[in-house]
Each structure stands twice: as structure tokens, then as C-alpha cells.
Amino acid sequence: MKEEQVVGQSVPRKEGHGKVTGAARYIDDISIPGMLYGATVRSQVPRGVIKKISFDEHFDWAEFVFVTAKDIPGKNCIALIGDDQPCLADGVVNHPEEPILLLAHPNRHKLRKAVEAVWIEYEPLPAVLTMEESEQCSQIIWGSDNTFKTFLIAKGDVESVWGKADYIVEGEYTTGAQEQLYIENNGVIAVFDSEQGITIWGSLQCPYYVHKAMMALLNLPAEKVRVVQAETGGAFGGKEDYPSIIAGHAALLAMKSRRPVKIIYDRMEDMTATTKRHPSRTRHRTAVSKEGKILGGEIEFTIDGGAYATLSSVVLSRGVIHAGGSYYWPCVRIRGKAVATNYPPHGAFRGFGAPQSLFAMERHMDRIAQAVGLSPVEIRRRNFLKPGETTTTEQVIREEIDLGKFLERALVLSDYRAKKLRFTHENGGGPVKKGIGIAAFLHGAGFTGSGERYLASVVGVEGCADGTVRVLASSTEFGQGTNTVLCQIAAEALNLPYKYVQIAQPDTNQVPNSGPTVASRTAMVVGSLVRSAAIGIRQTLAAEGLHGSYTPEEFKVACRRHVAEHGELRSYARYDPPAGVFWDDQKYRGEAYACFAWAIYIAEVEVDLSTYAATVEDFVALQEVGRVLHPILAKGQIAGGVAQGIGFALYEKVVWQNGRMQNGQMTNYIMPTSADLPPIRVFFEEMGNIHGAYGAKGIGELPMDGPAPAIANAIEDALGVRFDSIPLLPEDIFEAVSNSELSETR
């Protein structure tokens, strides 16, 4: 018997040794003999017809390999949800940086010069560069009405509430694009063999997404496509869908040249050409009673999807479901719309629509508080969802959640009340103003609605010939701790020490499809499957005499014996939707998520009116995420997410010009450094939870949702000026303060 439980312990990160010694192999650390390097010639206009492609005749083009859309053996698309996005532009371009032509050469330096020696002439077409222009439809750039997707959530009779309202509070809130800024840029290596087909090694989140995309693009059967994840240096959603594009490019070059091809983006190419968080606009109109209770309201949530549909419909879905926040709405109408523009497609980024709509909700709560004359604390307390009540999709809250209690604890931890008083008192004279702000929110774990049922994920657990155990899943590690947590769960279920369990490298030839590593689903959904599969191993060995409480040595002996006799010992588990769960995809009604994680975040800020720079001075992050499987990893997820949220609010601004990102460098797109961040103080509330393996809910995305509204609320508290758009760089704060002074003097 092992001495203590594995789950709940901060065991060493499985791949940690390689990471602290430099031995870990990321994609650019891998080299294959005879390998060429690939590069991409991209569109320089937001929209146009390609008139002519010409090559500088003075350039030495010997040894170069060229690929255009004509070389694609299958369908010229990146198969994802839809297939509207071409792998290579064919005749027309719809956004800046759209790939048009691919080059490969043995010499990296020469390749860079070659890209500049290709000239493309365009007949420009008018580009659509705002959501409003897209909605006006004066130029149709996608489908019949520039609309990728709409959703409507309708609960109760909203029309009847306006007459009963003591206050009607309106607001419009916007958020900007945000770059994922993983420190390792996108990269892949493709190897083609006419017998075995294509093999892709890459920095990626979802091996089976790439697998599906390669089958369609290259016209290959499933068994002739193999996708392997290399060690991945951060992703945050940015390597969910994009790797299918860069993998497609390397694969096409490899097929044409019959040599291995590596494509590694440099930082500017990665920032300007790949996906970002969707910019958003949310409008609220809320009926409120004089007691400060929300009676009902309308919410309109619109996101800018960029030029192709990619994941916008799913981002929109999560955005609209989270738009009502952690509050009870007797009736509500939420309209969501994802529109097309001529920007590079926006994509997945931690939070996936929720940080956008929750920013609006939590800013709007402070506005409602002001209208009614209540404090930000009291307005939230009076409207929190309670057990037995329903969310905007009419999902019944079955957990014994007490958000009022969480709020009170967060107020104490942040010393909110004393600070609030002190800041009001001290903010008079000098240029430095202080403020404190709250965000209360929730985040649904796993795929939305019927998503997990459609995915039908499979996980395997294998007892090996040497008696150790291996987890087989396509779930990827990119820093969050997938390897560690899934091994912990298997060890716990098999009653073995953690060191006896390893996890296979995600390789579509070796592991089943456990679904994409997204949506905060890995610990909860995939973890449950690991546990079920591990129990299957236990049952098999029990039938052969390994009963009750065995020692690890006894397990090893039984495992070895089984493998010797039967060739292998494997157990697979497939996702089985829980009984009685109702979700209506048409009406967007029912159980949107298996469960929600809940949180209260409190930010203390300082704004220096001599520089107009805002800094966060203290940050309290209190959350309920079910059982904490690994305290250090969990704390790291929260602190890292909060840091990205602080960046979203105060530092990270994408500057666009004619559809192209102008600041695609780390020198001018600024993410928080160690000197910019406050102490991020992380606290967990643990409740018994029926979901997930050993009670875990999703955790990864939650911390992205709360920091921005808490910070904007704190800045308003400090300055008495409304801030309804992020990011808030010094020039933005200056502008808002100047405008408010201007309107006061009128």
C-alpha cells in the first residue's frame, strides 16, 4: 500500500526535469537530415484580387521549392468546423498576411530574402474593418450578410419588465484584440513518405484537429496521417486551430520536395499572421427595482471574427452563455452575433468569449449600483445566483454554492472595506489616486451543451510489460500540467505511487482521441475517463487474482504476468453523457455545462495623474474549482491567468492599420513583466463536487475572466470617471479623464 493519496498532493511535474535542464525537445530543437526550411509569402492588402505573381529575375532561385494552391492534392481548405478558410489563397485575398505562396530551401537565411523577392500585384477591393461596417452590409465579404453565426437566449417575458422597473440602466462596453503571446512561436516539421503518408511534428494543442485537417487537404486516408506533439512552449488557445494551417503548409512543401520541411515562425510573423482574442462590443439594457434587484434585461454581444469563420461560432456561444454572469435573471434576452471583417481570423484564447462578455457584465453591475445608490458589494450580493435558481439558459444550480460567503471572504482577504474608506479620504490632494474594484463571475467547464456528447472522447490506460502504467490520451501538455494531473488520477485509481505511472507522448498513431486540450476540460472530463480506464485495468487484474489492497510490487507482478500471457493489458473508456442532462441546441436552453467554477476577484489600483499610468498594487483571487488536484499547479494556473488578465486590462493593445497589426513585436506589444505585477494572492474554496475525477472542475480559463473588470472598476473608483473599454494604456486613461473634464466644464 502506498502511504498517502496522490490526488491533492503537489507531486513533481512529469516533464519538469527536462524543462529545468534544457533537455526538453521543442519543435525547433528537432532536426532531420536533409531537412529544408519553409517560408510563407503573404498578402499585403486586406482584400483584393491577385493579378500577378512575379519573381525577381536577379535572385538565384536554384534549389527553391514552390507551392501554390494548384499543388493541393485534396480540398483547399483548413477543415475545422466549416471549410471556408483556404490553406493558400487562390485568386483572392480576404485579409492581410493571408498565405499565398510557399517556398522551401536548405538555407534559412536565403529563404528570408526570397520571400522579399516575390512580388504580388493586387486589384484592391474595399475592405471591411469595423464591426459596424460589417453589420451595415455595404460590402458583402462573407456569406450573404457578413454573419458567421447568431445565437438567441430567451428566458421569460422581457417586454413586461420595463414598465415595472424603477431604474433602466444602459451601457456599452468594448474589449480589444489580445495576442496569446506564448513564448515559443508556432512551428512544425512535416515528413512525407509515399508508403506511410504524412507525419507532422509540431507545437500544438489538438493533434486530432491537425489530423482531420491533413486528411482533407492532402486527400489522404486516416491511417496515412500521423500527428505528434513536440514539447510545446505555451499555447493559451493560440495553438488550438492555427497549427492546422502551418502543418498544411509544411506538408505541401514536403510532398512536393520529397524532403522533410520545417517551418518556424519568427515573432513578427507569429504576431501579425496568427489568431488573437476576438474584439467585442456588448450592450446592456437592464430593468432594476429600487431594492437593487435585477428584474430582467437585454444583452447584445457582438464579436469580430475576422475574415474566416474558424472557431468564432463556438467563441460566440461561450460568450453569450456567460453574458449574464453569476446573477439571477428572472427574464433576459441575449443576442449574440459573430461578424466577418477583413482582419486575420480571430481565434481561441483562454476564456474563449467569456472574458469579453463578463467584462461587460461586471462593469455594468457597478453602473447599476451607482444608478440605484448601492455599493458594488451590495448590488452583487442582492443578485447572486443561489442553489435552486436558474441561469440565463434555465440551467438549475444544483450545487450548494454561497457566493455571498465567498464575497465576504474576499473582502476580508483584500481588506476591502478599510481600503475603500482610506482611499476616499486620501485621494484628495496629490496626483496619485487609489481605487479598489470587484469582479464576481463563473466559468463553465468542458464543452458547451451537447459538445462533449459529440466529441465522445476516448482514453486508454495501459499496463506495460515492465509492470508500470501508461496513460494513453491525445490531451497535450503545454504548461498547465496535463501530464502530471492525468498521471496522478491514474495512480490514485490504481492505488499506485505516482512514479509508477507515465503518460504517452501525444501521437495519433499511438493514442486514442481524448478530444482537444481546450475549454478547461482536461482535468474534469479527460480525468474522469482516465479514472474509468484505470478502474478497467484493476478489474481485469482482479479477475486474475489481484484483490483488495495490493502492494505496488504485487501489482507489477500481476501486470507483467498478464502482458506475458495475453500480449498486452489495455483498458479504454469512452465519454458517457450523464443521464437526465437536457440541452436544446436550437433554443439554447438547458444544461449549458456540467458544472461551473465560481470566483470573486478584487483588484487594488493606483493611477498616477502625472503619467496617467495605472498599476495594480494588490490582487486577491478567490475561487471554487471543485477539488484541487495539485495545489501548486492550480495556484500556478490562477496566477498565470490573472497576469494575462492584467495584461488584457492595462498593457496589451493591438494597433491595427488597414487590417494589419502594426506592433507585432515584443518591444511594442507589451505584456506584463515581473516588475509590473502586484502580489497575486490565490485562495481556493473547496466544496464536495460530483463532477470530474475526484471532484475536479475546470480551472484553466476561469482566471482570465475576472481581472479586467475588477481593474476597470477599481480605476473608476480611483478617478470617478467611467472606463468601459479596454485596454487602458496611459493614453486611454488620459483621453477618458480629459473628455470627462471637458464635459464637466460645458
Added chain:
Amino acid sequence: MIGNSKRPGKCEVSLTVNGEPKTVRVYPMERLLDVLRLELGLTGTKEGCGEGECGSCSVVMDGKLVNSCLIPALQVAGATLTTIEGLALGPRLTALQAAFLKCGGAQCGICTPGMILASRQLLDKKPKPTLEEIREGLSGNLCRCTGYMQIFEAVMEAASGNSQ
């Protein structure tokens, strides 16, 4: 004219890397980062931005922390370098590496080699740094995963000697 420009020829550069003398034939303006990764096979040094902002390519050169993406090969002639591969000799981790593992200072791991070298330089200068000194001392090395808190804890832990 593109493609016809005469590049200066390769030259021999001798240097000491992780205690071993090395001689490489490289172009004078080649980046130290590429010399380490491509010529010497030391891929533990990572490229994040290629312009000296992120610190992923940090190495120690003659006792100073430098961004190897900004150093031309010619400049390292006769220099003594330490890369991440030069810290743990054999399977035993240094106290600092062990502290990064224990405290959660490494998540995706791509900034980790640079971050560990920056931390080592900091501890060499200030064996018992304050939190403020750590915050400032590591501000040239970007980490997108951790929010830095557990990196600070790792440096504190190593400074306190608990991970020895």
C-alpha cells in the same frame, strides 16, 4: 542586389562553453544564439523574440547575463559562456533548478532556461535577495505562464538553501 551580395567568409572562433574549449567556423555576424543551437547542438537556449526583449535566449558570458540573439559570433572569441546545459552536471539538479521544479517555477518551460540563468546571476550578486530585488532582477525575462509568483518563490527557496 538581392541574392548576389557578397557575404564575408566564415571565420574560426574559439571560446569556452560550459567549461569546455570549443572552436567553430561561423560567419562573423551570425547570432550567438544560432552558434549555440546549430553549431554546438546546445538547444537548451531558446529563441522567443529574436530582438532582446524576452530573455529566453539568456546565457552567461564572461560573468554577465546577455541575450544571445543580440551577440554576433565574432564578439564571443575568447569568451567564457555558461548555458543551461552547464548547470546540472549529471543527473543531480542544482538547488536553483530543484527549487524551480518544487515551487512550480516552470510551466511550459520555454522561458525556463533563461529564467534560471537570470536567477542564478541574481543570486550570485545578492545571495539573499528581497522580493523587490527579485522582481527587478528578473524583469528582463518574460514568462507568459506563471504570472511570476512561483518563480519568485523558487528563487526565495533556493536562496534559503531549502532545496540543497
